[in-house]
Amino acid sequence: MKIILPTDIATELEAHLPEDIVVVRVDSEGNLDGDATDAEVYFSWFFLKLTTLHRVLESAPQLRWHHAPNAGVNHIITPKYIERNLILTNGAGVHAIPIAEFVIAYMLSHAKQLPRLHQQQTQHRWQKGLSIQELLDKTLLIIGAGGIGQEIASRAKAFGMRIFGSRRHPQPLSNFDKVVGADEWKALLGEADYVVIGTPLTWDTKGMIDAEVLRLMRPNAYLINIARGAIVDEFALIQALQNGEIAGAALDTVFAEPLPLESPLWSLPNVFITPHCSGNSPRVKERSLALFLDNFARYRQGKPLRNIVDQRAGY
Template sequence: MKLILPVEVADDLLPHLPSEAVVVRVDNEGNLDSDATDAEVYLSWFFLKSTALHKVLVAAPQLRWHQATNAGVNHILTPLYLERDITLTNAAGVHAIPIAEFVMTFMLAHAKQLPQLYTLQVQQHWQRDFQISELYDKTVLIIGAGGIGQEIASRAKAFGMRVYGSRRHPQPLANFDKVVGVNEWRWLLAEADYVVIATPLTWETKGMIDADILRFMRPSAYLINIARGTIVDEVALQKALQENWIAGAALDTVFTEPLPPDSPLWKLPNVFITPHCSGHSPRAKERSLSLFLENLTRYRRGEPLRNVVDKNAGY
């Protein structure tokens, strides 16, 4: 069995591979160190470029299974990729813990006025007469109650929050007070103090947080996006923030990344911007390799793989 492995982790994986495995290394530009025409397994690494992916597809016509290290795979499902009969598995769950912790950080920063407190410290100014609130008894709506959404819910529930969620196939879930279908979350916006976007980017979700949705949110509501920037209509969001339709937003992802220096979002006082880093963790590599090796064992045994992507649904 021949495998295509990223140069970043090939040596880490070698001691754990079956004895008959033959490894072809690939760099982040898609350059291979040997012949991959009969390779059937491909592990891609973080920040996969479509140009590199397409080089691998051309070089490996017999690929049968591709393990990605991202939960979102919209950048992988290109027309060229969809022409091939390749089983794609994603890394759902690998980044859930650090992202969930980041979401709680965003909510606490908003509730406890951390930006203002940092400013006061820099100014060496002792001021106490401003609004600080609690997360206790607040309501969070998590749009996308998958692996990441469920990790967020467990932490929010520990803070005493009411937790609502949505998913494609609604069902009761631990730590959620209510789970609704993909379109029903709109009717919960009027109750939400925090709205967290944790849904995959698909043709259905692209631009779904538009002016109408932002108008429907409470003026005191806070929007958090740790999914994909294009799920949000950025022009509408800027207007909503400038005109105080909502209280503010925390954005770990934006429409154009890196965020252009001239973007109005940089200077809005009610926006917390982070550089798409909520999933970063020193344990991401360990979890990614563990998932790949588990799926490799399943693949060799002919067992169902974990995290198989529905290419029609986009996740």
């Protein structure tokens, strides 16, 4: 069997593959170091360019299964890709722990007024009397109670928070006080102190956090986006932040990345911007390789694969 591996990790992976596996390496531009016409499997890596993906698809007409390390695969599922009718699996779960920890950090930063306290330190000011809050008994709404959402909930529950979640197929979940369907979360906005966007970017979710949604949120509510920037109507969010319609936002992802220098989001005092780094961890690579190797063993044995993407749904 022949497989295509990215040059970034090929050496590490080859040490764990059976001896009868033939590897063709591909670089970040889509250049292959061998004949991939009979390759069955392609493992892409992070920051995959669409041009690189399409070059691989053209070079591997017998490709059957593509594994991507990303949780979000909206950049992969193009009409041209769907035409190939490949099995696509993703890296759902490998980033869940670092992202969940970041969400807790965003909430604590807001509740404990850490930016203000840090500012006071740099200004050598000893000023008491800030309105510092607890997370205890606060309500957290997680829009998208998948693997990442569930890791967030398990950590937030330890702080004594009340936790609501939404998912396409609602069901009771550990650490959630309530789980509703994908179209029912808007009714919960008026109760939420913190709203976390954890849903994949699809045609249905693009721009869904719009002016109407932001008006339904409480004036003291804090929005956290660790999913995809295009899920939020950025103009509506800026207006809501400037007008005090919500208390603030932590944004690890924005519509255009990197965030343009002229964006008002840089200077709004109630916004915490991070450069799409909430999923970063030295252990993500380790988990990504382990997931692929487990799935590769399943593929060879004809067993069901983990993390199969519904390409029509987008995740």
